[in-house]
Amino acid sequence: MSERLSLRQGYFADPKAFQALADLLHDVFGIDITLQNRLGGPDPSSMPFGYFDEAGRCIANFSAFSMPLVIEGRVVKTAGFQSGAVRPGYRGRGLYRDLMHRAFAWADAEGFEVGILLTDKPDLYRSFGFQVVPQFHFCGNMPKTSFRKVHSRDLDLANADDITLVSDILANRQPVSRMFAVQRQSEMFLLNALFDPEIRLSYLPALDAVIGWKIDGDTVQLLDIAARQIPLVADICAALGVPLERIEVFFPTDRLGWSGDAKPYAGSCALMVRGIDPSAVPTPAMLSPMADF
Ligand SMILES: CC(C)(COP(=O)(O)OP(=O)(O)OC[C@H]1O[C@@H](n2cnc3c(N)ncnc32)[C@H](O)[C@@H]1OP(=O)(O)O)[C@@H](O)C(=O)NCCC(=O)NCCS
Structure with a gap:
């Protein structure tokens, strides 16, 4: 593809770019994140990384956000990762791997101790050190x-x-x-x-x-x-x-x-963590579905 894509990060202050991400997530997952606009807006800690085409369409995205966890009584500075998607015509050329690299490097530089995500494709994340935590x-x-x-x-x-x-x-x-x-x-x-x-x-x-x-x-x-x-x-x-x-x-x-x-618990998504051994997460445990992301 000869088309030029531009990388943008932390772009939620631009309503057009936020809408372009909403369109991507709607097209790929069928969800409408603009509903957040009447709930107080997106999480202010969000750090999205996205590729946009010249028309302003969001082609690929992966976002980090702050999600402090309590693990065995200790507050752990944790980054959640979400909104990972690439438009079908642009898959298989490394865009997502590039965005994962950027988001994980950003979280490391920000001093997040642990990373957490929910996915139906755990293999995508293993090479970045993520491991599955069984849920109950x-x-x-x-x-x-x-x-x-x-x-x-x-x-x-x-x-x-x-x-x-x-x-x-x-x-x-x-x-x-x-x-x-x-x-x-x-x-x-x-x-x-x-x-x-x-x-x-x-x-x-x-x-x-x-x-x-x-x-x-x-x-x-x-x-x-x-x-x-x-x-x-x-x-x-x-x-x-x-x-x-x-x-x-x-x-x-x-x-x-x-x-x-x-x-x-046999949910559609696996819970994965990085920066902490899954055996350090108390068993049996589960992340409340109201915190799904
Ligand atoms: C999954 C998705 C984001 C991958 O995007 P992509 O740009 O095609 O991915 P890349 O080309 O950067 O490939 C990254 C790596 O993931 C691997 N990969 C791609 N799709 C995969 C899948 N479904 N399961 C496991 N690994 C996969 C690739 O082989 C590649 O591995 P390599 O770098 O070792 O060769 C894209 O297919 C998509 O949007 N799917 C629908 C939404 C989705 O499932 N999002 C992830 C939610 S957790």
Whole structure:
């Protein structure tokens, strides 16, 4: 291809370039990241690396962003990597390898200790030192509780007040686990809730907590909890008032006063880390699906 491509990095301040990335991700993955514009905008820590053609189309992209994790009680400076895509006509000529090199070198220079990504193509990343971390979710019976304040309100992300309420809690949240969790990451929580219409966000006033959850048959699936202090799962279940017997939790349960049976999680994407040995990630663990990126 004789066409000249130009490399741009950190280009989100240019609305046309952000829209060009949104078009690329829409064409390749069928997702609409411009939804973020009504949720407070993209993560300000994002550092996108992209190739653009002369017409301003984004041809290839790979982005890094800051995603501090708590791993066994320690806050670890972590870079997440996302939005990796190349337009079909431009694949197989090294564009993605070039962008991966740039993004990982940038993260190293910025002093990120650990890198993390989710992918259905783990082989792409092994030569850069990424290794798969097995994930587990936790299944069991709904715990009993003496908690009486059965009250919850479904939140609607089309409502600006509800966005503000969730954003405030996310900004001041306690990590959902001491073992393995994001310390802070609001943008993906909100975007994931919009991407999947089956995800319910409920506000529990008595616990001042936002719960991300779903129902699957006879089971409540607890995806994440945003709260200044993580409540017990028994109290959450009582406040949600759902008359179901079974519960599945998609993050480590150390703060919940409850533990289910750990079962291997067979999601469509593997969790990979770099800069830390996968055996240093506590087992069993899982990154909340509300933090998917
Ligand atoms: C995956 C994708 C980004 C690769 O882009 P690309 O520009 O063709 O990749 P490159 O030419 O830079 O190749 C990089 C390396 O990845 C390898 N590779 C390419 N596609 C691969 C795949 N599907 N699985 C494993 N390895 C792959 C190449 O063989 C090459 O290896 P080498 O450098 O050792 O020869 C592109 O095919 C794409 O956009 N696919 C759809 C979206 C996607 O899957 N994104 C990744 C999400 S994690």
